[in-house]
Amino acid sequence: MENNRNAKWAAYTRGTHRIGRICTVITLILLVGAPFLMGTYLGALPDLGAVAKAFLAVGLVWTVSSVVEFLIYTPMLGAGGGYLAFITGNLINMKIPCAVNARDIVGAKTGTPENEIISTLSIATSSLVTILVLALGVLLLTPLQPILQSEALQPAFENVVPALFGAMAYKYYRNHMNVAVAPLVLMSALFILVPSLISSTSMMIIPSGALAIGIAWLLYRKQKKGV
Amino acid sequence: MTILSQLNAPPIYLICGGIIAFVAVLCVIFLIRAWRAGLALGMDKTKMKRAITASATFSLLPSVGILLGVIALSGSLGIPWPWLRLSVIGALHYETQVAQTAAEQMGMSKLSAAEMTPGSFATIALLMSICIMWGMILSVFFNKKYTQKLTVKENKTGGGFGDVAMTAMFIGLVSAYMGSYIGGFVSGKGRFTFMGDWTPIVVAAVSALVMPGFVYLAEKKKKAWVESFSVAGSMIVGMAAAVVLGLLVK
Numbered sequence: 001m002e003n004n005r006n007a008k009w010a011a012y013t014r015g016t017h018r019i020g021r022i023c024t025v026i027t028l029i030l031l032v033g034a035p036f037l038m039g040t041y042l043g044a045l046p047d048l049g050a051v052a053k054a055f056l057a058v059g060l061v062w063t064v065s066s067v068v069e070f071l072i073y074t075p076m077l078g079a080g081g082g083y084l085a086f087i088t089g090n091l092i093n094m095k096i097p098c099a100v101n102a103r104d105i106v107g108a109k110t111g112t113p114e115n116e117i118i119s120t121l122s123i124a125t126s127s128l129v130t131i132l133v134l135a136l137g138v139l140l141l142t143p144l145q146p147i148l149q150s151e152a153l154q155p156a157f158e159n160v161v162p163a164l165f166g167a168m169a170y171k172y173y174r175n176h177m178n179v180a181v182a183p184l185v186l187m188s189a190l191f192i193l194v195p196s197l198i199s200s201t202s203m204m205i206i207p208s209g210a211l212a213i214g215i216a217w218l219l220y221r222k223q224k225k226g227v
Numbered sequence: 228m229t230i231l232s233q234l235n236a237p238p239i240y241l242i243c244g245g246i247i248a249f250v251a252v253l254c255v256i257f258l259i260r261a262w263r264a265g266l267a268l269g270m271d272k273t274k275m276k277r278a279i280t281a282s283a284t285f286s287l288l289p290s291v292g293i294l295l296g297v298i299a300l301s302g303s304l305g306i307p308w309p310w311l312r313l314s315v316i317g318a319l320h321y322e323t324q325v326a327q328t329a330a331e332q333m334g335m336s337k338l339s340a341a342e343m344t345p346g347s348f349a350t351i352a353l354l355m356s357i358c359i360m361w362g363m364i365l366s367v368f369f370n371k372k373y374t375q376k377l378t379v380k381e382n383k384t385g386g387g388f389g390d391v392a393m394t395a396m397f398i399g400l401v402s403a404y405m406g407s408y409i410g411g412f413v414s415g416k417g418r419f420t421f422m423g424d425w426t427p428i429v430v431a432a433v434s435a436l437v438m439p440g441f442v443y444l445a446e447k448k449k450k451a452w453v454e455s456f457s458v459a460g461s462m463i464v465g466m467a468a469a470v471v472l473g474l475l476v477k
Contacts, residue, residue: 030249034356075373079374096400105454110393113264162404167437167462170434171438171458180402183399195418
């Protein structure tokens, strides 16, 4: 029985990597090919020299950021969720909190098949919702534009991420206050003293996360010794 | 024919819409495979349904926010390309920045339809694709090894610290953003001037204050279904607070 279950799981995982890799490569080709295809239609192909220059100006920063994102987020997302999330994007402001929230609601543990399933279900659903909302939005762009761009509603849409992290902060801080205090205080102090770092918040996740993991490790060891 | 009407022409819609459709199909395939695998492993159907419902409600509001990004970029890049970028792979904060830099490299003073040519559009579009593709490339080469290594480690240690570490990492992520809101208010307009934008702090605080209500209903009143809507519900109230604040301050 257990062997059968393991065999099924191994087959599923193999399939996930195969489909994930093939589809990621196809998506890459489509995304890089699209500007050439559109350029052919428009009668002007991309200027590769300008692309190379601009890549050196801004692309290298994003390359480093992508490596960091891959290393940090893949363990949170699992295999299937990882492939999908890197294809569909909007990681920090949606996919990561979404998968973590789903995992939390279901009570799945990291590194388990259950976590892998829940994470994939979550990322796939989230991506489909975004695709649907954007497709509907584009379809109804003319009637929606005045509402969405109305001056009164702008503060709401400018603060989607604080609203998201506020709710998530309560959810995670309430049971782990001993882990959360130090990174919160340190990050606040750092951003107050060096405000220019605010534009690099996504990179500051690394020291903040490392500190939280360090504290969690100390508490974990202490708890284990106490048992 | 203006540049925007060229960029909004049916063939451009077809190219971008086709890629979006491909990714949508891919999501459906992953969704169905994961659902079936979950059932084969004996996972609780209700749990899986809750994960899907929670993720759908969770994603609704941020998606509307992303739609605003499409609208913002459509004035200079047309509708189909921003629609593709933000439906697939893109990130709201990234697209504008890269498009702007690419425009400057093309000799444009700013990203605008007035200065856009078919050639500059194709160049900007290519740069937007290239700059953010590394996560996908790394996934192709390292996702398998990396996730397998994590699973093995988990089994060896008996499933303990890996889970704690992931929660801690997420706490670190949230703390970095919370710190940035506090720092933005205190020193955003000069160190210790307390003149920066305080709306994000208020929005985060309101959202965090509403959350216990949902937790109370879910945990104490045993209304488990509420949990699926807790984050989305808290976000709506937090965002509504931003609107009220905007009206009051104005």
